Amino acid sequence: MWLHLNFNFSFNSSFVRKSLQRLPLFVVGLALFASFNTVSASQNGLGPEITIPESSGESCVLPSEQMRREHPDILKHDRIQTLREGLRAKADGSTLDGSLKQCVNCHAVKDESNKFVRIDNDQHFCVSCHKYAAVSIDCFQCHRDIPEGSGDFHALTNHKNINYSNVVPGTYNLTIKDMANIAPEVNSDDN
Amino acid sequence: MKKLHFLEVEGNSKGFYAFFALFGLISLIGMLAAYYMEHNGHWVTGMNNQIVWGTPHVFAIFLIVAASGALNVASISSVFAKTAYKPLARLSGMLAMALLSGGLVVLLLDLGRPDRLIVAMTKFNFVSIFTWNILLYTGFMGIVGVYLWTMMDRPYNNLTKKAGMAAFIWRLILTTGTGSIFGFLIAREAYDSALLAPMFIIMSFSFGLAFFLLVLMGSYKYTQRDLGDYIVNRLKNLLGVFVAAVFYFVVVYHLTNLYSADHRDITLFILTGGGLYTFLFWVVQIALGSLLPLVLLYGPTGKNRTMIGLACALIILGGFAQLYVIIIGGQAYPMHLFPGMEVTSSFYDGVVASYTPSLPEFLLGMGGVGITLLLVTVAVAAMKFLPASLADEVANPHSK
Amino acid sequence: MTINIDNKNNDETTTDSASKEMESSRRNFIFGSVAAAGLTVAPGIMLYQTANARSLSDFSLKEGASSKVRWGMLVDTTKEVDWNKCVDACNKEHGLGNETNSRDEQKTQYIRVVEVKNKGTGYSMSLPVMCQHCESAPCVDVCPTGASMKRADGIVLVDRHRCIGCRYCMMACPYKARSFVHEVLTDQTENTPRGKGCVESCNMCVNRIDNGQEPACVEASDGAIIFGDLNDSESSISKILAKHGGKQIRADLKLNPGVFYQGI
Structure with missing residues (x-):
């Protein structure tokens, strides 16, 4: 009865799949963006007072x-x-x-x-x-x-x-x- | 009997995107409504110091109760070993989790301080039935998750029965807990009844199965998969039994309350003099939500899919009406500060509290329904929840 | 570079000064920022004196609310008193009535005047009703986070730091004593912090009681409300209760409120 029962987490939706694949890239991008902002804040005279x-x-x-x-x-x-x-x-x-x-x-x-x-x-x-x-x-x-x-x-x-x-x-x-x-x-x- | 074969719904299809967009939009609107309510405070809602739980709670408790009931099909398959329900067990478990998620989101976003979720998860008062509910909800998620896993991962199939039993017991306790949220309120005559907990259990059977059947028929219709009469007829006959059982409990509940003098006033208020609540009770809950579905399910239209779908929708509508009457009607009726005396004050003692649901409340509630359906949509596309076919020759264990 | 410290806790804290020194050098923030930003700091006050370091225990007090005491109130409804004076005093004390958007049924009331009429006999009376400070308080039992709490001395109040605004306590209270803050508040009084999204109620003016004063409504009642220790048989409230008796509202619920009434 259980013929087709391999437990694979395959997304058939290309939209969902692509979003998930791009997630790490997005996170890295966000982190880079944030770090640039912080770096500029740390330079004397440039950052917030x-x-x-x-x-x-x-x-x-x-x-x-x-x-x-x-x-x-x-x-x-x-x-x-x-x-x-x-x-x-x-x-x-x-x-x-x-x-x-x-x-x-x-x-x-x-x-x-x-x-x-x-x-x-x-x-x-x-x-x-x-x-x-x-x-x-x-x-x-x-x-x-x-x-x-x-x-x-x-x-x-x-x-x-x-x-x-x-x-x-x-x-x-x-x-x-x-x-x-x-x-x-x-x-x-x-x- | 042909082999059962589970298959994801094609995600890269217009149908998937359409439903994804529709339910996503409903969820998004719900979240915006919640933001509006939280940003301004609850003064923008119809809620006040008399009706402290409003429309969002009606939605949230409906979804939570239905979540427990949606697991029924899986329980019948695993615990009571009815092979006919086995193909539906995965959808049943997944739908239960989705409904609970939707309900909890609504419950959370209606808090005065939803930003303090961490407090609710770290500081527990174990005397509170609410605390127990928090633990029961999270436990339900975990147990049903494991249950689904044992169903879907072949090496662990032998554990399905045990996991199913645990989930079954857990869901009974969970719904008892949800019913007891109201049952433990000694001061409110509308809720002061031990009957509430079992009534909530039978309500969960009915609402959950109605929701399940709608999702099942909907998803098979829109994916052009075969759904045979065998399985649908079994489910709708079972649903009819549950609807009748809820009706029975409602009758007993009100009869006992009419009999005891101190509960008679509130019962008469709901049954005869409560305006909107009386209308909701007789017309929506009883006529449209109980009697008409029974006629539709068991009458000559019993095999007509449209009529079965209509019956499910009416049962859900009746369920909302029932919870509205219980939750809001129960609060609207004044508490007796001095029993037998006429009481008035600036704080609305002794008068029926007024409550008009506001749009944001309704949208937040609908957002919970949207989240549930969004989760279902993504889940059936991502994993093998639905059998490729439920035609009679597949679904009927007795077919040759 | 010595700083004269008139600090009675000095002796206690010097014992662990060695470990504090380690910590403090790491914490010498100002030194670092002086170097970085080139600030001028007046000489002699730059370095951190380890002997000054005090710990949380210096904030710990010896006496708090005690379970030997049970604060209560006795309201004599037979006296000709304008109870609205109590309401006004309460509102003033706690800064109530500062809502700007809420509808009337959404506004906070800690204490309200209830008119009671017997339909059969036509007899009517009025009395002030506030949180009844129950011994077995339903609001405390139902609160999922323990925000709704009872102090050792019997005062029931809300810890707004923990309140998540679920309003279950409002569902549970038989006296309708609680209100929910429906909007953003500003200009609170300094003794009664209150804000959006939390439930609140009469707290028997804990801040006044801890300061040796009577609650605001008692003070405004011209003697019609007596405040005192129900556990102390020598207190005036106990003596009057023992001699003339007093009733609790909805005594049938067996919550044993700390607020008693005469003439109801």
């Missing part, structure tokens, strides 16, 4: 280098604690406040008319870097993107006298290597 905005407040909860690398983990750690366990940083400064609210309060950027820029603006602190690195975040689909009210941030009481800042705000041209050094180690899913 990144502007590191000024922040109010004297210092961040951790040194900048550590923040650059670890902020995803810190935010995630804090959000789980806050939301699911009800652990919140106390105003007395006995613990570090890693809440996104606090981030926004310090790092909100004002535009020429002295108004806070929102998340759709490239000058927004988070956007300035995330757009450059092409890493999309959905935090601000729910979270407020600028400080509430006047925007007077609540002082970071537990490290008033530290000056961690070692990046002068300004506009830079970064190389791929620089970016690789800054990029956070994301080791968990984005959600």
